[in-house]
Amino acid sequence: MATIFLCSVAGSPGVTTTAVGLAEVWPRPVIVVEADSSKPSSIIPGYMQGQLDNSRGLLQLAVQTQRHGLTNEALWDQLVPLAADLQKADPASGKYLLSAISNTVAAQNMTGLWSDLAVVLSAQADSGVDVIIDGGRYTPGDGRTPLLQMADAALVLARPVLPDLAALVAPLASIREVLSRVGHEDYLGLVLMKSVAGNYGAGDIEKNLNTPAVGRIGWDPSNAAVFSQGEPRPRTFKRSEILSGLTALAAAADAQIRERAQRLGKRPVHIQEESRP
Secondary structure: OOEEEEEEOOOOOOHHHHHHHHHHHOOOOEEEEEOOOOOOOOOOOOOOOOOOOOOOOHHHHHHHHHHHOOOHHHHHHOOEEOOOOHHHOOHHHOEEEEOOOOOHHHHHHOHHHHHHHHHHHHHHHHHOOEEEEEEEEOOOOOOOHHHHHHOOEEEEEEOOOHHHHHOOHHHHHHHHHHHHOOOOHHHEEEEEEOOOOOOOOHHHHHHHHOOOEEEEEOOOHHHHHHHHOOOOOOOOHHHOHHHHHHHHHHHHHHHHHHHHHHHHOOOOOOOOOOOOO
């Protein structure tokens, strides 16, 4: 089983869109966690077209945690089906969403929640459920570091163009150092989100940034809108660049995590807690 932490460090390469799309092609039951504390949910008004309100999600889970502690049952009480059309959603699909904290001020002050959540999410593997975390923009040292450290793969999304690549150098080194504190420095990888022009090759990027490219997703804004805005799927969607890129990313990430687990065995979750408010 797998937990994947997706984030960016510069620009807006499409972390949430990738998280939703990756969940759709993921081969097993999966929970998408909107852990971007800088904004309210964009999945509910976007991909899900506002079919739900914010009566369930991370804010309610945080309140429950402060009162009674965070349990697996409390987590599942706050999940909603992840589906573009809830009326046609297949209950057997096993796709779930833990939506973002609607109050961004509250979200940035709830640093103590993340370490508790990391422990409960790591336990989902025992029930055959994987986790994809939408970390949005990540800055080393922020309160969500426990989610990064407990993940089986930490994937940084970036466009393979010179301004974005230059902005990666220092943050990647910082993230690698954060991961090294729990022995996970080799869990770091890149997802290259192709730009309209000026793209560098994966080999050169891997060599210069000393970080493997786990996936590459093509420039495909019209089909990406299926996952970001809930747009209808074109007839050619199944042959689209974004869908093929997401499918390849899912296969590559899953294979790497499985290979690492077989080689190292199941290891306990190590989390270096940030200071609580």
